[in-house]
Amino acid sequence: MRKRIKDLRKFFVYDKAHHSCRQKPCDPMLLASEFQRNNTSDTDRAVVRLKYTLDNEKPVVFRNEKIALMRTIPNPPELFTEEEMEAIKTSHRIHERGEVCNINVDYSMLLDMGFNAKRREISESIKKFQGCNDAASVHYLEQLISILDSVETLAKRYRIEAEKVGNMVVAENFAHIPENPPATFLQALQMLRLLHFTMWCGNNYHNTLGRFDQYMYKYLKNDMDKGLLDYDDALELVEEFFLSLNRDSDLYPGMQQGDNGQSLVLGGLNEDGSDSYNVLSEICLKASLELKLIDPKINLRVSKNTPIERYILGSQLTKQGLGFPQYSNDDVVIDGLIRLGYDKKDAYNYVVAACWEFIIPGRGMDIPNIDALSFVKAVQDATFEKLGHSRNFEEFLSFVKENIRKQADEICENTKNLYIFPSPFISLMMEGCVENAKDISIGNRYNNYGIHGTGISTAVDSLASIKKYVFETGEISAETIIKALKNNFNDYEQIRNKLRYEAPKFGNDDDYVDSIAVSLLDSFAESLHNRKNERNGIFRPGTGSAMYYIWHSKKTPATPDGRDSGEEFAANYSPSMFARLKGPISIIKSFTKPDLKKVINGGPLTLELHDTVFRTPEAVSKVAMLVKSFIDLGGHQLQLNSVNRDTLLDAQKNPEKYRNLIVRVWGWSGYFVELSKEYQDHIIKRAELSI
Numbered sequence: 148m149r150k151r152i153k154d155l156r157k158f159f160v161y162d163k164a165h166h167s168c169r170q171k172p173c174d175p176m177l178l179a180s181e182f183q184r185n186n187t188s189d190t191d192r193a194v195v196r197l198k199y200t201l202d203n204e205k206p207v208v209f210r211n212e213k214i215a216l217m218r219t220i221p222n223p224p225e226l227f228t229e230e231e232m233e234a235i236k237t238s239h240r241i242h243e244r245g246e247v248c249n250i251n252v253d254y255s256m257l258l259d260m261g262f263n264a265k266r267r268e269i270s271e272s273i274k275k276f277q278g279c280n281d282a283a284s285v286h287y288l289e290q291l292i293s294i295l296d297s298v299e300t301l302a303k304r305y306r307i308e309a310e311k312v313g314n315m316v317v318a319e320n321f322a323h324i325p326e327n328p329p330a331t332f333l334q335a336l337q338m339l340r341l342l343h344f345t346m347w348c349g350n351n352y353h354n355t356l357g358r359f360d361q362y363m364y365k366y367l368k369n370d371m372d373k374g375l376l377d378y379d380d381a382l383e384l385v386e387e388f389f390l391s392l393n394r395d396s397d398l399y400p401g402m403q404q405g406d407n408g409q410s411l412v413l414g415g416l417n418e419d420g421s422d423s424y425n426v427l428s429e430i431c432l433k434a435s436l437e438l439k440l441i442d443p444k445i446n447l448r449v450s451k452n453t454p455i456e457r458y459i460l461g462s463q464l465t466k467q468g469l470g471f472p473q474y475s476n477d478d479v480v481i482d483g484l485i486r487l488g489y490d491k492k493d494a495y496n497y498v499v500a501a502c503w504e505f506i507i508p509g510r511g512m513d514i515p516n517i518d519a520l521s522f523v524k525a526v527q528d529a530t531f532e533k534l535g536h537s538r539n540f541e542e543f544l545s546f547v548k549e550n551i552r553k554q555a556d557e558i559c560e561n562t563k564n565l566y567i568f569p570s571p572f573i574s575l576m577m578e579g580c581v582e583n584a585k586d587i588s589i590g591n592r593y594n595n596y597g598i599h600g601t602g603i604s605t606a607v608d609s610l611a612s613i614k615k616y617v618f619e620t621g622e623i624s625a626e627t628i629i630k631a632l633k634n635n636f637n638d639y640e641q642i643r644n645k646l647r648y649e650a651p652k653f654g655n656d657d658d659y660v661d662s663i664a665v666s667l668l669d670s671f672a673e674s675l676h677n678r679k680n681e682r683n684g685i686f687r688p689g690t691g692s693a694m695y696y697i698w699h700s701k702k703t704p705a706t707p708d709g710r711d712s713g714e715e716f717a718a719n720y721s722p723s724m725f726a727r728l729k730g731p732i733s734i735i736k737s738f739t740k741p742d743l744k745k746v747i748n749g750g751p752l753t754l755e756l757h758d759t760v761f762r763t764p765e766a767v768s769k770v771a772m773l774v775k776s777f778i779d780l781g782g783h784q785l786q787l788n789s790v791n792r793d794t795l796l797d798a799q800k801n802p803e804k805y806r807n808l809i810v811r812v813w814g815w816s817g818y819f820v821e822l823s824k825e826y827q828d829h830i831i832k833r834a835e836l837s838i
Contacts, residue, residue, distance in 0.1 A: 148437045149379075151211055152386045158209075159394050160440060161807070168207045170219050177224040183231055190569040190586060192226045194290045197349040197572055198297045199224065204348070206301070206308035208317055214337050214387050215305055215317045216344045218395040223350040226568055239566035242514060244400065246568050247588055249353040249408060249500045249516065252346075252576035253509025255362045258338055261328040262295045265575065272581055284584035287571070291581065294572050298345055299325060332376060335366035336388045342576070343392075349572050352400050353408025353501035356443055357508045360413050360428040367427050378430070385427075385434045392442040406817065407442070408501030414457075415448030416477045418495045424457070432460050432472070439467050441809055441816045446499040447472040449778055458771035465770065465787045466761035470811025473503060473751060473786040476778045480505055483747030483783070487687060489593065503691055503719075503784055504597050504749040510578045512590050514565075515597035515687070515748055518558045519695040522606035522667055523703050523716065525550035530613070530632065530707060535625045540618040544610065544663075548670040555598070555674035555686075562596055563681055594684035597748035600671055601692045601699045602716040604653045604723040607667065608708035611660045612650040632705045635712045647709025647725060654722035655729050656736040665741045672745035689748025690720035690783075697825060715829050718812075719786075721753045724832055731756070735777040743783040751784035752777065753811070755830075758791045786811055788830075795819065795831045 158164050178199060182192050205219040227235065235241065257265060269288050276284040306321035320337045329335035339356075346354045370376040376384075392409050399407035413431055414424035435445050447461055461472045484494040484505060493507045500506045504515030529546040537543035567588040574580035574587040616623040623642060631639035651660045668690070675686040696716045705712045708723060717724055722734060731754055738752045761767055770787070777785050788811040798805035802820035810819045810830050819827060 148386065149383050152383060152390070152438075155212060155387060155390055156438065156440075159390055165207070165209075165217055165394060168205065168217070168219055169221060170203075170205060172221045173224055175222065175225045176228060179225045179228045179231070182226065183228050189226065190287060190290065190571065193349065193569040194294060194571055196224055196226060197294060197345070200348040201297045201301045201345065204301060206305045208305065208309045208312050208314050210312055210314050212314070212387070213316050213320075213333060213384070214340055214391050215309065215314075215321075216337075216340050216391065218344070218347065218398055220348075221398050223348060226350075235566060239564045240562060241566060242517060244350075244352070245566070246351050247512075247570035247573055248351055249355075249504070249506075250511060250513065250573075250587075251355045251357040251498045251500070251506055251508040252573055253578070254339060254342055254357070254576060256509065256576045257325070257342055258335065258362070259328055262299060262325045263327065265581075266292055266295060269581055272584060276584055281584070287584045287586070288581070291571055291575060294575070298341065298572075302341060329366060332363070332366040332370045332381065333384055335363055336384055339363070340388065340391050345572055347395070347399070349570060351570055351573055355408055355498065355500060356411035357498045358413075358415070358496070359411040359443075360425060360431060361423060364425050364427045367430075371426075378426070381427075382430050382434055382437075385430050386438055389434055389438055389440065389443060393440050396442055406501070406812070409442040410444040410446055410499055410501060412446045412448060412475075412498045413472075414453075415497075416450055416481065416495060418492060422452070429460070432464065435469065435471075436460075436464050436467065439469065439807070439809070441469075441818065444816060445469075445472040446475060446503075448475050448477055450477040451779055453775070453778070455768075455771055455775060458774050459768055462761075462767045462770040462774065462787075465756075465789055466758075466767060468758065468789045468809050470786065470788050470809060470816035473499070473784065474774055474778065475499060475503075475505070475784050476782055478778070479743055479781060479783040480747060483744035486744060487595070487685060487747065493593075499749070502693065502749075503751050503786075504689065505747060507593055509576065510591055511593040511595075512577075512587055512682075513593050513595045513597065513684070513687075515595075515689075516599065516691075516693055517562055517596040519599035519601050519693065519699065520551065520554045520558060520671065520688075521601050521695075521699045521703070522551070522671075523602035523609070523699065523706060525554060526606045526609050527632075527703060527706060530609075531629060534613065534617070534629060537625075540614045543613065543618070544666065547606075547610065547667075551667070551670050552674045555671075555678075558598055559675075559678055559680070559686060565681065590682045590684075594680070594682035595687050596680050596684060597687045597689055598675065599689055599691045599693055599695055599748070599750065600668075600746070601695045602703075603664065603667065603690065603720060604717050604726070605706055605708055605710055607653040607660060607664045608650065608723050608726065609706045609710075610663045610667075611652070612646050612707045612709075614659075614663075615650060616645070628707055632707065635705045636709075643705075643709050643711075645709075646707060648727060650708065652708075652723060652726035652728065654726055654734045654737045656733040658740075661737045661740045664737070668741045668743075668746050687748040688746045689750045690743070690746050691748065691750025692716070692719045697829070715832070717753075718829070719753045720750045720784075731773055732776070735773070735780060735782060739777065739780040739782045743781065747783065749784060751786040752782060753786050753788070755788045755790050758789045758794075761789060790830065792831055795827070799824075799827060799831075 309318035413428040533546040636643035
């Protein structure tokens, strides 16, 4: 790493010296009250808010940077008053914060054109709608042009500030972009930073970067072909761009700091079967390896033909404790998306959303995390209501499956009357929005809803215990196990220990248990098959959990696998927290037996590896082979965490010593000491595996 990058990392990330340039938080209702008085339309509110934020941003340029832009306004104002929001919620479902989020725009729609060409395109659409006397569409398109004007004005103010502090690199870049398409790789990085920055200013969040190594590659190749950049120069620029993503990460909304959606995808199969991995893909991995920062979260698309050297490079990142790259298997994901109705071309172009959900750039208004189903609740309800009346395990399992269907019915019904706030700037980078004068919030080519599935291992282990001890050996009666659960195993400690430590567990390559997982996931997929949402999209089942592994578990009484009331489920698609397992090879064999193409909303197998696993190059190669084995066996998604329980415990006691300790949480990486205690405790409890 070059000294300039080391200095910038210290300044922005370690010292956070730039925070002194931030303005005071604004009144959240600064604009909303006036909007309410004037009965301003929702789209005009979004435009005014974005322009207000851009116009009031304070340009800050540092002398030794080449890529500028930092947020000085901590919080964009709200669109609606509290009174208005309460009224909206009486007749509409609001997902999360109500904003367009967790999608991937097609940055090239502005990046490759420049704003001047985009204005001409919008003007042509305006003429079309003027000819139809469609005043509403004309007004919407004119608002889009006004947004371009405000972004350009901000860029000009940055150019003036750069000249003032004597940073002519930044000044020259902003003299060219965004009016014109970038002429160099550095200008492309600066313009991408500007587009990404503007999305945050519009209060949109979980703004992914998508296939960065694909849409940015032409700019790098052009500079390298001309001799303007060599490999190390390019690495330096990518590292600075990655640093820019970490400047404002504490301002981004999420469940915890780090849950900000700044993910990017590298590599992947082309439609003709060739490999899209290129020199920029490798540079991104090496930049992340050197910087050791939480952003961007790296997702690596792989397949059965991916060379082992790529897995080794990825495993070197895991060794650093970054919690990424996260691996996605093209052999499974692409076919799974095609099965769901995605065009082949789009399926091959898939990216990963904020955490791990699979989405389509520039064409998808999918909401991949709209709700979550609890496998454990399905088992629990059947246990209390039907276990004593079931003649055999197969009959009992049918009641569990019926409960899965009932939950699916409730979830689908609860998605109706969805309202999403307009996002005109994002609409500039989504297919058909300019041509049709249609805001992306209304929908796009794909409008599918993703449903997570929580507690799969707890549910499977619970069913395996019931199958063995209630229906086969008769060691525990249905009446006894129900009493034990209702009493949280008080006075039933012997039964609890048998269920917890002696019963068969999912993750030991045991068909007796694993077949139950196959059955439950198939039932989940069947419960959503061919169902349509109100936007004419489908419902996509997945194996992810997001934060629901904490939320659902808190409400769940003791379970037949020996879990105590309120005890956490495993995150995502992972073995139970207390399962006694043979090792990672057995785990991946168990967790690749289901047909994961049926539950392709996303959700990785998550494994914790003790950090001693990575001590030698040979050991790192073994980890790489483990990842390759998972992919070759048909796994869909994998994330690994390098952890040390003693280090984590010490970090809880002495956080000042571990400010830069990074861990993987559920689908994102964050600084351990900045997590709330319940998430810290969950990570500490996870099993530390060895190879």
